[in-house]
Amino acid sequence: MSSRLAPSMTADTQFFWDGVKEHKLLIQRCGSCGLLRHPPRPMCPRCNALEWDTVESSGRGTVRSFVMPHHPPLPWFEDPYIVALIELDEGTRLVTNLVGIAPESATIGMPVEVHYEEFDDGLVLPLFAPLRAGDAS
């Protein structure tokens, strides 16, 4: 097991990390107009409703952008590692690591799927890997 910096959370964001612990990628949904939003926040920017629930993402999406940070080296990572901006099929985006692929093989637009990884102290993070062949449906 290795470690990562643990996220802070508030009453607005805790559901996301609770979901990840159960291997569910939850997206906040406005209880009034249905707008999906991420990162989570208390009010809907479209209709200003405060009610919200969540939908479970399919866990699939595409790579919108990615980079390989080399410097400064961070104690939690072995060079090279990929940080990617993923656009989920549901339309929201999140930043994560792209794993299971060499940097030179990764491309913008490639289909990916969520992959949960456990770290020290019970931390679970949603990482993404290339969509396995035959999984695209």
Added chain:
Amino acid sequence: MTARTLKDRAAIAGIGQTEFSKNSGRTELQLACEAVKAALDDAGLAPSDVDGLVTFTMDSSEEMEVARNLGIERVSMFTQVPYGGGAAAGTVMQAAMAVATGVADVVVCYRAFNERSGNRFGNMSGRITTLPLWLSWYAPYGLMTPASWVALHARSYMHTYGVTNADFGRIAVVDRAHAATNPDAWFYGRPITIEEHQSSRWIIEPVLRLLDCCQESDGGVALVVTSVERARDLRQTPAVIAAAAQGATFDSEMMTSYYRDDLTGLPEMGVVGEQLWRTAGIAPSDISTAFLYDHFTPFVLMQLEELGFCGRGEAKDWATVERLSLGGELPINTSGGLLGEAYIHGMNGITEAVRQIRGTSCNQVDTVEHVLVTAGTGVPTSGLILARR
């Protein structure tokens, strides 16, 4: 009734700075006081003339601590501008508004830090124990430096328009050439070639090499803002504030605005630019020289597009070394910029703009009428147009 505009109501009457170094050997508060005193001396004003102070929320020297050191006795306006380097021109906008409304007569704006010998912005991992909420979406994945935040955004721009890292390198070449002839610049006498840029190591692959990243510096810069009328009676040629603006847009984060449909622009700077052109009543072609915030080279190209100097996706062809160098159509960052002179959070871009208006720059542009200055990009930001009148 006076027209509701900030145009030509205030001027920068004094500029001051410490030396720019990698280890100042003194406190940030002392740097701030030295810079403010130098700016007042430059203007020919005394601390007792000052009744307003503006700095950055990130500055460690509070307004009243600076006032107590300078012996400023009666203050009617004090404020701080947020969002890191996005605050730079914003401090002048706040000062100009105070002067235009009569809230204050003489306002000093300052920024001083030991960003190299003290807390380095890119070295957060060593000192963070609890992540702030916004960083919790990025740091667990190893995205925790300004360079990396910018790169993830800029990669999308590169992909969309076919821009390469060598295109960014031209900005570094221009800045370092200008720094090479500025004795105050850290990289005085040390220009670079595009080949040197291309062989410098990756910081964030495949977007930023070492020479795409601004330096880290210790130092302080201060400005004195007063009415145009009062400025005319002082020691220096006034740099009249033809326009000053702040700008932010929906879904702005502090360098991590990854959630907008389009990831190829800097919409905050679009809001700033629109206001600057409207207030000053001029167009990009009227700008004699510009200081475009250059913490990382990609956002200089994106600024050129966002501000209307060229069309979307055109900067990689428009931004040639010739066009952006002294003697070209739009000389930028004539002091060497944040890459070449020093990184004083954008405040040293404003001092250079003032020198261009006065005609005292090391790299003086012929016949300067209007100078554009922008502040930190990828964050809620600000900008200025200074004029010689």
